[in-house]
Every structure is written in C-alpha cells, then in structure tokens.
Amino acid sequence: MRYLTSRKQVDGLGAARTGTTHFWRVTVSSLALLILVPLFVFTFGRALGQGHIEVLAYYSHPFPALVAALTLAVGWLHFKDGVRVLLEDYVHGHARQIMIVLTVFISYGAAAAGLYALARIAF
Amino acid sequence: MADVNRGNRPLSPHLTIYRPQLNSITSILTRITGNALLVGALLVTWWFLAAATSPDAFATADAVITSWFGDLVMFLSLWALWYHTLAGLRHLYWHTGAGFDLKTVEMLGWGVIGGSVLLTLLTVIII
Numbered sequence: 001m002r003y004l005t006s007r008k009q010v011d012g013l014g015a016a017r018t019g020t021t022h023f024w025r026v027t028v029s030s031l032a033l034l035i036l037v038p039l040f041v042f043t044f045g046r047a048l049g050q051g052h053i054e055v056l057a058y059y060s061h062p063f064p065a066l067v068a069a070l071t072l073a074v075g076w077l078h079f080k081d082g083v084r085v086l087l088e089d090y091v092h093g094h095a096r097q098i099m100i101v102l103t104v105f106i107s108y109g110a111a112a113a114g115l116y117a118l119a120r121i122a123f
Numbered sequence: 124m125a126d127v128n129r130g131n132r133p134l135s136p137h138l139t140i141y142r143p144q145l146n147s148i149t150s151i152l153t154r155i156t157g158n159a160l161l162v163g164a165l166l167v168t169w170w171f172l173a174a175a176t177s178p179d180a181f182a183t184a185d186a187v188i189t190s191w192f193g194d195l196v197m198f199l200s201l202w203a204l205w206y207h208t209l210a211g212l213r214h215l216y217w218h219t220g221a222g223f224d225l226k227t228v229e230m231l232g233w234g235v236i237g238g239s240v241l242l243t244l245l246t247v248i249i250i
Contacts (some may be wrong), residue, residue: 002131002132003132004132005132019133027215027218030214030215031212032209033208033211034208034212034215037204037207037208041164041201041204041246041250042246042249042250044167045246045249045250047248048170048188048189048197048250049189052174052178052181052182052185055174055181056174059171059174068171071170071206072164072167075164076164079157079160079161082157082158083157083158083161085153086158089162110165110168112170112228113168113171113172114168114172116172116175117168117171117172117174117175117176118175120175121171121174121175122167
C-alpha cells in the first residue's frame with residue numbers, strides 16, 4: 001500500500017492555466033439567470049398556447065423579447081459550462097472530448113438560433 | 124478520476140455503499156435537472172425559431188410543444204427549472220462560506236424540494 005498521490009506529478013504546474021475562470025463564469029451566469037428565469041417563465045408562459053399572430057405581436061414588444069433573448073443566450077452558455085462538468089466526471093478519453101465539443105456546438109448554435117428568431121420577430 | 128493511474132492506493136467506499144441521504148439526493152438532482160433541461164430548452168428554442176420562420180413551421184412546433192407529450196416535457200422542465208434555480212441559490216449562499224452546519228443544510232435541502240414543488244404548482248395556476 002502506498003500513500004503517495006498523483007498530486008506529486010502536478011504540483012507547481014498551476015490549475016491547467018485557467019484557475020477559477022470556469023467557476024466564476026458559472027457563478028455570474030447563475031446570478032443573471034436568477035433574475036431572468038422568473039421573468040422568462042411568466043412572459044413565455046403567457047405567450048405559449050396562443051396563435052401565431054398573437055405570439056408575433058407579443059414578442060415584438062421590447063420587454064418580453066429582451067427577457068427571452070437574454071434568457072436563451074445566458075441560459076445556453078450556462079448549460080454549456082454545466083454539461084462540461086458532467087462530461088468531465090462521467091465520460092473518459094476521446095468520447096469526452098467529442099461530447100464536450102458537441103455540447104459547445106449545440107449551445108452556441110441554439111443560442112444563435114434563439115437570438116436570430118427573436119430579432120426577426122422584433123424587426 | 125477513473126483514467127488516472129491510482130497506483131496501489133487505498134480506495135474509499137463509493138456511492139453504492141452509502142444509504143441515500145437528503146444531501147446526496149438533492150445534490151445529484153441539481154445535476155440531473157440542469158442537464159435534463161436540454162430537452163425543454165431545445166423545444167423552446169425551436170418554437171421561437173419556428174415562430175420567426177413561417178405560420179406552417181410555427182403550427183408544427185406549436186403542435187408538438189402543446190401536445191400531451193409536450194405538456195409533460197414542459198411541466199417536468201418547469202419543475203426542473205425551479206429546482207435547479209433554488210439549488211443554485213443554495214450554492215450561491217454556500218459560496219459565502221455560511222450555512223454548512225447540519226441543521227441549516229437539512230433545512231435548505233427540504234426548502235429546495237418543497238420550494239420547487241410549490242413554485243411549480245403556483246406557476247401552473249398563474250399561467
């Protein structure tokens with residue numbers, strides 16, 4: 001039985017050159033979502049179930065449109081950072097890298113799609 | 124950690140050996156709800172994109188999201204969203220270094236569970 005840990009191999013090399021960036025990004029986006037999520041739930045909840053014309057009219061107003069745009073953008077980026085931690089914990093090797101890249105693609109893609117849609121409805 | 128060479132080090136007992144506790148369950152639920160929100164978030168994003176595209180595209184997306192299956196996904200996502208929000212709030216409170224004594228942790232755990240159910244029902248009633 002040995003009590004030496006693999007820490008010996010990484011001591012003094014720093015925190016993979018990123019330090020607390022990821023932690024801080026998740027913290028700041030979670031604070032933003034704390035405000036955005038309740039606003040989004042109740043504005044989106046009002047629009048869902050209505051007809052196409054009513055939805056377009058509702059989301060051409062600045063407040064619900066801005067709330068939806070910020071919630072989708074910040075939410076998808078928060079999702080990207082969160083899923084990364086899940087993948088780092090449970091998936092290993094190349095599969096992990098591939099899935100992290102896929103998550104990044106899906107997150108930015110969905111955020112862009114949401115922003116484009118809201119911009120097109122507004123203008 | 125499984126792909127790290129652990130050498131001949133002693134292993135600590137893992138999940139399967141512990142009795143489930145409020146702490147472990149509320150913790151893993153935070154992760155599960157956060158990641159499961161992928162489904163609801165994709166549906167909502169698709170709904171917005173369809174609304175911006177054409178009446179036909181909107182009719183398709185809206186039919187899916189307001190079907191019984193869509194309703195089920197939206198209802199579960201709503202609970203997941205409130206749960207993840209409250210659990211995140213608990214983490215933000217913990218970031219201050221406070222609230223780690225057993226009594227507070229127990230109270231916060233039940234608060235997150237009860238609060239998420241309450242907020243979900245309230246939201247459904249209001250909307």
